[in-house]
Amino acid sequence: MTTIGQPLDRVDGNVKTTGAAKFAAEHFYPGLTHAVLVHATISRGRIAALHTDEASAVPGVVAILTHLNALPMKPAPKPGPFNLTSLFSGTSVNYLQSDEVHWEGQPIAVVVAETSSAAREAAALVHAEYTVMKSVVDFExxxxxxxxxxxxxxxxxxxxxxxxxxxxxxxxxxxxxxxxxxxxNHNALEPHATTAVWDGDRLTVHDATQSIDWFRTHLALRFSVPMTNVRVLAPFVGGAFGGKFAMWPGTILAALAARATSRPVRLALSREAVYRTVGGxxxxxxxxxxxxxxxxxxxxxxxxxxxxxxxxxxxxxxxxxxxxxxxxxxxxxxxxxxxxxxxxxxxxxxxxxxxxxxxxxxxxxxxxxxxxxxxxxxxxxxxxxxxxxxxxxxxxxxxxxxxxxxxxxxxxxxxxxxxxxxxxxxxxxxxxxxxxxxxxxxLSTPVNVTVRLSADGSVLVRCAFQEMGMGAATAQAQITADALGVPFDAVRVEYGDSELPMGPAAGVSVQTASTAASVTQACEELKQTLKSMARKTGGDSNEEILRRAKVPHVEAVIGSESRLGRIAGRIRFLPKFMREGQRWIxxxxxxxxxxxxxxxxxxxxxxxxxxxxxxxxxxxxxxxxxxxxxxxxxxxxxxxxxxxxxxxxxxxxxxxxxxxxxxxxxxxxxxxxxxxxxxxxxxxxxxxxxxxxxxxxxxxxxxxxxxxxxxxxxxxxxxxxxxxxxx
The missing domain is CATH 3.30.365.10 (Aldehyde oxidase/xanthine dehydrogenase, molybdopterin binding domain)
Structure with missing residues (x-):
């Protein structure tokens, strides 16, 4: 191995240090609006009255969504050992769908305005009256x-x-x-943020998430659209440490607000809002x-x-x-x-x-x-x-x-x-x-990848994993380079997009090993394909083999992106996972x-x-x-x-x-x-x-x-x- 183990610079280092990298709250769409959450001030009870007239009068306010006027959503899935989507529900609350308050800080309204300053001003003017119920909040x-x-x-x-x-x-x-x-509490350099855009029944979300695939699945379920109608993009995430592993209110309500207003919505949580709506x-x-x-x-x-x-x-x-x-x-x-x-x-x-x-x-x-x-x-x-x-x-x-x-x-x-x-x-x-x-x-989890080797010697790796600052794309490029015997600079990795093959969540230290397993398997399949082609056409190098075979590239695909294919992949994975768990620590x-x-x-x-x-x-x-x-x-x-x-x-x-x-x-x-x-x-x-x-x-x-x-x-x-x- 000539690349693995080397202290190579990160492939995304230049765009991050020069400010060229765009994070979740930095994407612009025509007609973009800004949303701010209004938080409950009691820990348990019901909303008796919600006063929004003063907030609605603030210039630039587009809408104020509450349980009285919000569009319907499906509730979060119930937890279960075979329903992994439930692991990604931060809470079981169906936001703005009832007058119930379950914790101090729970969002009870969303203000949407033309500017972030107008949204913040109006949110401060929303006032609630409550019927307070007994709560238990003292841990000790x-x-x-x-x-x-x-x-x-x-x-x-x-x-x-x-x-x-x-x-x-x-x-x-x-x-x-x-x-x-x-x-x-989590204090990532980039607070939680979402930019949500609806085009008919198709949803695009730029989100600071560390679990792209499960966010996509969860959003599709909550808004009753096919999974293929949801696209989640998170090419750059400014730290997470578990805080961006689950689906918290900000993401759900940004998408809800965008659907209700028929406008793109950006919802960037303040540091205080992170504490009050994201579990630590x-x-x-x-x-x-x-x-x-x-x-x-x-x-x-x-x-x-x-x-x-x-x-x-x-x-x-x-x-x-x-x-x-x-x-x-x-x-x-x-x-x-x-x-x-x-x-x-x-x-x-x-x-x-x-x-x-x-x-x-x-x-x-x-x-x-x-x-x-x-x-x-x-x-x-x-x-x-x-x-x-x-x-x-x-x-x-x-x-x-x-x-x-x-x-x-x-x-x-x-x-x-x-x-x-x-x-x-x-x-x-x-x-x-x-x-x-x-x-x-x-631990490890199932991962889908594609690896493509082109006749010019370049290699493209595609997988919807997350880059949160740990150098994930760099590591996978090193693994690919050694597996195929190509220079590190010849490898390009596409990631951070749910339209790519299913990647792992970046949690429990599973991402590098899980992705590496599929990448190396794909590279082995490519090498076998090249050997078979070389026996027919001749050629010593990868480039020469492809030129003689008159094909622009060869590609190996690990995993299936169909619904049944994904289920089958998990079914194949679980017995092996259980067997190894019984044999090894x-x-x-x-x-x-x-x-x-x-x-x-x-x-x-x-x-x-x-x-x-x-x-x-x-x-x-x-x-x-x-x-x-x-x-x-x-x-x-x-x-x-x-x-x-x-x-x-x-x-x-x-x-x-x-x-x-x-x-x-x-x-x-x-x-x-x-x-x-x-x-x-x-x-x-x-x-x-x-x-x-x-x-x-x-x-x-x-x-x-x-x-x-x-x-x-x-x-x-x-x-x-x-x-x-x-x-």
Missing amino acids: GAEEDAQPQPNNSFFPRGAKRGDAEAALATAQVSLDLRYTTPPH RTPSIQRLALGADRDGRLTSLVHTSVTRTGKVGGHFEQVTSPSSHLYASENILTRHDIVRLDLVPNHFMRAPGESIGTFALESALDELAYELGMDPIELRLRNETAVDPIDGKKKFSHRKLPEMYALGAERFGWHDRNPEPRSTRDGRWLVGTGMATAFHPG KAASGVQFCEVRVDAETGETRVSRWVGVFDIGRVINAKTAASQVRGGIVMGLGLAMAEETLVDPRNGRIMNPSLAEYHVPVHADIPPIDVSFLDDPDPTTPLGILGAGEVGVVGVGAAVANAVYHATGRRVRDLPITLDKLL
Whole structure:
């Protein structure tokens, strides 16, 4: 291979850095109008009256849509294991179809105007009167009402081996601890935006989505048109992290407004509107109990969590999943419980479950190491496992944690530290170091592609995947170039358009591996076609073979775009997926090392050094992979030290819906981040790829918390780690 693994520049780098790339809210159509949402100000109830006269009088207002005059829509599909479209419904609410209010912030009207300023002015003048109903919005107050998460084929509610509670009670050394994490909200560089245009019963949508194909399917269902009548375009997406995975009110109501007014509509959410209408990460209350013998071998591991969903939607997060896979113990109990609240439903956010679950697990391992007087890495090595800790049989397809512990410790200088808490000082700064393990499942989904090789030597790859900044088109061009033995510059990739062959959603770190599987299959078919042609006509190079055969190009097609063809593809995929799931545990993994400096008088905490070593299988592009993982670490630093959505426990209103009050890391908060990869292909995955998008955020919270304890002697079990918790 000559291209795969190289740190090549992104093929879309020039258009993005020069401003030539057009994002969802930058497309112009003749007669374009602008829409703004009006939000409910109660968390549960009914609209008794809606006053719009004053808003309608604002010059430039085209229409004000409410439940009293909105066109009918079909409701969102009901969740079900065989109805994957339901995963992409942010909520079950059929917007503007009734007077019901289900959460504070729910859209109750849409103002459409000739200009965005007129729309905003008019939206502020829409006033509602409500019949208020009792609501439940206080997560901690509802903890006692938590119920077991129902089992389903995608998200098991827990796992059990042996009798963990009994083993905990008789363990030589035991800890029984409580950890909490707050809600988080998405803050992508590009807020959610939609430009919607109807031409008869044909809908074109420019959207900041990370799931083009499912958006298309969902819109067709909601507006009762054939799927082929809907076109979704998202060639450039300015970040997403799970927030643009589902269909939220803005997209639906932009399309509804465009249909009602017979005008193109642009609906770009303000930052506050994103907080109030787009689900973020659930808060969590976690119990982490460990039992061990004096040699550090675990005899019991208990990890339970309470998280929230909305009463009108939301997805539970597999918070305790890492505890089912990372460490050996004869007795393990994991369980997920949920409470349903009258809040905007939570949804996926980068490494959902694993990012906050490892905060508890890896912090507790650190606490146990101190209790035993043992090095935290040594404790982990003593509990390393080669098989699934739950069933004792299933193997890991790729598990290189001991190698990563060794490499990371060497690069970081781990063994040079004084393990005693509060023992190292640099002037006014207390210096501490901590580490944690990262673990994120590796999955794949069906993908359709076409690959065309032309007589001039150029190659065209077509697939409706998303580019959200991770370099997806660059990676697929590298894969294609090596598979066909052509120069990288000869490959062009078309993506971001639902009229292309069906692509995967860019979530759960599946996009690169899933697309690569189909791309390499198509390339193999092309090579077989060329060999067959060469036997008949002769020719050494691809170009010469095609010239002698007198054909302009040859093309390989993977998958079918017909409705029945898509269903058949999924039916063929699922048995293989289930068989592999019963045989292997596939996951990207890593080790995070952190150094912090804490002001002894003020509690100000600075992360001063970071080293991460990761096993993501084969590295397709060294530059973009490192960027992906560094971005995950930065996001993890926000989780650890800054980010917290504040919800008023009386009325469910988000109190800090802006970047002025919801704090995310900035350049001054981030140290140099040393990232390295094993670059060892997983033999069971396409091209050996495991996925790089999410593993970087996993373990970061615990690594920081462990370093803070080492620096100060104060253990923080409730994120974020703010200075008030250290004083």
